[in-house]
Amino acid sequence: MRVWRYGDNVNTDMLFPGKYTYTCSKPEEIMPHLLEDLDPDFSSGVKKGDLLLVGSNFGCGSSREQPVLGLKHAGIEAIIGRSFARIFYRAAINQGLILIECPSAVDAYKDGDEVILDIGSGRIEIGGEEHRFPPLPDAVLAIRDSGGLLEYTRKRLEPRKG
Amino acid sequence: MSETFVQKVLRKRLGVESAQPGQIVTVKPDRLLMHDNASAIIEKVKSDIDRFGIVDPDLPVIVLDHVIPASDEKTAINHRRIREFVRKHGIRHFFDIGEGVCHQVMFEKGLVLPGDLVLGSDSHTCSYGAVNAFSTGIDRTEAAALLLTGETWLKVPHTMKIMLEGGLSKGVYAKDLVLTMIGTIHSDGASYRCIEFHGDIGGLSISDRFTISNMGVEMDSKGAVFPVDEVTREHLDTAGIEDVSPVWADPDANYWSVHEFDMGDVVPVVSAPHKVDNVKPVSELTGLHFDQCFLGTCTNGRHEDLKVAARILSGERVHPSTRLIIAPASRSELVKAMADGTISGLLEAGGVLLPPGCGPCLGAHQGVMAPGERTISTSNRNFKGRMGCKEAEIYLASPATVAATALRGELTDPIEVI
Numbered sequence A: 001m002r003v004w005r006y007g008d009n010v011n012t013d014m015l016f017p018g019k020y021t022y023t024c025s026k027p028e029e030i031m032p033h034l035l036e037d038l039d040p041d042f043s044s045g046v047k048k049g050d051l052l053l054v055g056s057n058f059g060c061g062s063s064r065e066q067p068v069l070g071l072k073h074a075g076i077e078a079i080i081g082r083s084f085a086r087i088f089y090r091a092a093i094n095q096g097l098i099l100i101e102c103p104s105a106v107d108a109y110k111d112g113d114e115v116i117l118d119i120g121s122g123r124i125e126i127g128g129e130e131h132r133f134p135p136l137p138d139a140v141l142a143i144r145d146s147g148g149l150l151e152y153t154r155k156r157l158e159p160r161k162g
Numbered sequence B: 001m002s003e004t005f006v007q008k009v010l011r012k013r014l015g016v017e018s019a020q021p022g023q024i025v026t027v028k029p030d031r032l033l034m035h036d037n038a039s040a041i042i043e044k045v046k047s048d049i050d051r052f053g054i055v056d057p058d059l060p061v062i063v064l065d066h067v068i069p070a071s072d073e074k075t076a077i078n079h080r081r082i083r084e085f086v087r088k089h090g091i092r093h094f095f096d097i098g099e100g101v102c103h104q105v106m107f108e109k110g111l112v113l114p115g116d117l118v119l120g121s122d123s124h125t126c127s128y129g130a131v132n133a134f135s136t137g138i139d140r141t142e143a144a145a146l147l148l149t150g151e152t153w154l155k156v157p158h159t160m161k162i163m164l165e166g167g168l169s170k171g172v173y174a175k176d177l178v179l180t181m182i183g184t185i186h187s188d189g190a191s192y193r194c195i196e197f198h199g200d201i202g203g204l205s206i207s208d209r210f211t212i213s214n215m216g217v218e219m220d221s222k223g224a225v226f227p228v229d230e231v232t233r234e235h236l237d238t239a240g241i242e243d244v245s246p247v248w249a250d251p252d253a254n255y256w257s258v259h260e261f262d263m264g265d266v267v268p269v270v271s272a273p274h275k276v277d278n279v280k281p282v283s284e285l286t287g288l289h290f291d292q293c294f295l296g297t298c299t300n301g302r303h304e305d306l307k308v309a310a311r312i313l314s315g316e317r318v319h320p321s322t323r324l325i326i327a328p329a330s331r332s333e334l335v336k337a338m339a340d341g342t343i344s345g346l347l348e349a350g351g352v353l354l355p356p357g358c359g360p361c362l363g364a365h366q367g368v369m370a371p372g373e374r375t376i377s378t379s380n381r382n383f384k385g386r387m388g389c390k391e392a393e394i395y396l397a398s399p400a401t402v403a404a405t406a407l408r409g410e411l412t413d414p415i416e417v418i
């Protein structure tokens, strides 16, 4: 799995500049500006199945779901981080993008290490060494398994209308 | 059993025996706040809304504030879509352009009350902790789902207790206090946790409390809450609200951590680029030149803030090497500031007045900087690119420090000019 590595406190303006928030909301419009002010090579280089390995407080700042939509659209398999900012964490759950808090994995990674991720069993292998992370809560899994919050909501509303 | 504020709020509305930190609960918020992003939110669930309807036309509050008046065709279409939606679905709480920044409007129209639970598709929804509400930010998709169901899940957070002691010195303001707290606690120091303010809060006005709660999210807190006292009651009276049910923590509640701040020790500070917790005393950077000075936003664009600035600038001139931009937080705050000469003082000094709203805060229009320029702002975020240009710098400060800096063109301790 290819890894894109970033540090601590990456904020929402770095992930997707605020100046575009009222003109871009579809994944195709978001893609060219994704991580624009953090890593200009990202949006053209990212491939399906890539991973992000990040520091603490990733996604801090605004309530801005475009970076989540963009990363999901780009096919990012998961983001492994030391910690995530609260609103970003929720936004990711709501889109079915997987975030994994596993500080030891982040610390262990060295450039070029092979990363193998097994979400179901809660393990990450980095350069041959195993790291574990706790399972996601049921409320979160239910949303993810439906394919995101809106799909989950539709499923729940459907029976009401019969 | 003893409880924190947030445990009590959630326990009461759920009608359960207890709400313990870590527990996941399903809640029905009292209000759902949206702004210009309502356009993107309703687009997501357009066909679902046609099919299932809005759960309750009293739940959403929509305020057009972010890019107003529309700056181009795209933003104009967004605004039109929102107005059509409001009409079609009989949304009761809609405020068109010029009413003010959404958080200020919620607060001054009495749409948020002590003990309420409010969710909003904006990170600064945490501002209403100032009036004893538990309020927090969510994303657009969650807001869309809430329009349909009126409910969502929350994890009961742990709480951090902040003890405030003493009082602020002359030339030092609530903004300096909250920036000092953020500098100590750091931008992820309150992640997933609620903050309660205790101690000598009587000297903090409702506007001061708003400034402080507003910036709770800059420590990643889930809410930053004050108790109800005489100051709160006076504010509620003005909004025409009498009957309230305040909620507060038990004296022996369990806290994640306790922090103390002696307000007498706080000095004027700035938050330097590009992180809010990069806080430095003004005295360390005096003389730094600024190209633009900005007074406004939900953090510090109220009458009280503009008045502090006008006291420094009235009868003087903004320094020719800089420029001053003013965006009042709301129409009603602007009207108050016009009535007592605050606005004429600032305009005669050379200030440029923008309509009540977010203005340059988010970098979408108005007051965008050129590469290499530097702005000192009363807003709440100095992230790279926040004001529309990633090669520009933003420093955050109190309205007094911004005004003193506008007067001299360089960073100035307000005490020198008060």
Ligand code: SF4
Residues within 6 Å of the ligand: B066, B101, B102, B103, B122, B124, B297, B298, B299, B357, B358, B361, B362, B379, B380
């Ligand atoms: S004034 Fe700035 S921080 Fe406040 S709501 Fe508007 S954009 Fe957000």
